[in-house]
Amino acid sequence: MGRYTFTLPDIGEGIAEAEIVAWHVKVGDTVEEDGRLADMMTDKATVEMESPVSGVVVEVAGEAGDVIAIGSALVVIEVEGAGNETAAPAPKAAVVEERIEVETPDAGDVERVEAATRPAPAREPEPQIRPEPVEVREAPSASAKVLASPAVRKRAKDLGIDLVEVRSAEDGRLRHADLDAFLAYNAGGGFQPAGGKRADEQVRVIGLRRRIAENMAASKRNIPHFAYVEEFDVTALEETRAQLNEGRGDRPKLTMLPFLITAICKLLPKYPMLNAHYDDEAGVVTRYGSVHLGIAAQTPAGLMVPVIRDAQGRNLWQLAAEITRLAQAARDGAAKSSELSGSTITVTSLGPMGGVATTPVINRPEVAIIGPNRIVERPMFVKDATGAERIEKRKIMNISMSCDHRVVDGWDAASFAQDLKKLIEAPALILAG
The missing domain is CATH 2.40.50.100 (RNA polymerase II/Efflux pump adaptor protein, barrel-sandwich hybrid domain)
Known part of the structure; x- marks a missing residue:
């Protein structure tokens, strides 16, 4: 021996x-x-x-x-x-094959990879990080009919989850994301009804969660952030999106993101200071000609940023397909290292849970990050062709920006946001040229 x-x-x-x-x-x-x-x-x-x-x-x-x-x-x-x-x-x-879920609007359209199928290690596992519970609507009563697709029902049955105990984060219809949130909140303690008392636990910060903690701390410590929030009327854009989706055939479903990314790419040549990296040690700002756009994605382990290479050269359908591909690759654990690094500017979206406004943390060494928020319906004053005002129900979305004040001036951020507003509120301009 x-x-x-x-x-x-x-x-x-x-x-x-x-x-x-x-x-x-x-x-x-x-x-x-x-x-x-x-x-x-x-x-x-x-x-x-x-x-x-x-x-x-x-x-x-x-x-x-x-x-x-x-x-x-x-x-x-x-x-x-x-x-x-x-x-x-x-x-x-x-x-390693990693199970990752990318948070994108309408991500449920992508067939999910089953979670929790990895064999347990032979030794006692480290405690898993438990995300904070999401503020969502109350679960339906036991006598109420739970709205869920057959795929969601099958997955819940396989996992031994009673759908009555799961709360919906959107419109009362349960989705895979709701099951994921339920699993994450109840990790290590078995499935418990809402309000059940849980024991205190200490969780060691390791792996991806530690990397995230280190990167976020370095970003806030080294970058003087400033935030800018503007209100966008997305009524016309949502109508355009619905019309395009009706005739999409076998092409991927368009979400808000491809429109937003296209508009951002149209504007960045005018605002090159936003599509940049700042090497503060060397004192050098690199302004990029191509847009390698990061999509901040929430995973069971923590935040990751898959990158759409040369986003400026892709049309709406190509962007939608690439977002879908990156989402699937992340879920399958097939995303390459090159697909998770090298972004020049980042978009972060929480979809329907996006809140009224956010102050996202910059993905260092980038100098700007853009965060679309939740779409809400609101009565607004609008003018007709004659200039007369009337009240209409409109779809409104706030878009938040965080910028590195060492590189980006407040005037630059505000000007960019106003030009972005013009494109978003007149979607024909996004599609033209």
Whole structure:
């Protein structure tokens, strides 16, 4: 019998260390060649470590949340034969399959990947981060008929969820997102009716959640944010969107996002200071000619930003298709590292839960982030062709912006918002040219 020391391999891209996100083995477990050992997170991606040998695990390097240097021992395995006292074959690394849900308007149109299907690790898992419960409408009573699609009902049945206990975040119709919120809130404590007392718990901040915490803290610490909010009348745009969707055929359904992205791309050549990165150490602002637009996406693990490359060269349908593709890739855990980095400006949307106004945090080193909010119906004074005013019911949406005041002046942000308002309120201008 001998011992094989598995060292953390060079994952590439100049990475010097990686964080242990999860263990798939513990001391005493038998592992087969190519069997999963641990998930390691770098600044770019989560990578799965596989064993190059078969044997029994006798040592592990640390716990989830610990940071391990490249080349240091990760796992020691007792093997038949001499082990690797003199040399070790190159260990393998494979990209981890992650279950991610992208938050985009009408994301329910994309067929969901079933959640919670990953096998549980052999060791006791770390507590999962529990998102704050979402303020939503009261659940229907037990005697009321619950509105939900067959797919949602089947998924709830498979998960053992009573739909009466789930609350809708929108119009009373339960969707997959409502099941996800229910699962997240009840994680680790079993399914409990609303109002049930829960025990206190301590959750270790590791993996993606720690990266998010570090990035958000660095952004707020280093960037002097200022916010600007403007009101948009989207009645005509919503009518245009509905008309285009009626004849879309097999093309993806258009949401608000492709229109907003197209309008933003039309304006950025006039406002290049918004489509930029600021290297504060070098004192250099890089203004980009292409628009690599990030879409802030909420996942069970935390916030991620898939990137639409060269958004300025895509039409509405192509943008809708790319948003759908990125959403599906994220859910399947197939999003590449290059699809999760390199954005030059970001749009963040909470869809129907977008609130009245937001103050989004800038995705450093970018200098601007744009956040559409919830559409509401409101009585408004409007003028007819003769100039006479009357009251009409209109669809209104606020759009929020946060900008880096070191690079973007308040006048620039306000001017951009007013030009964006002209395009959004006259959708023919978005489609022209």
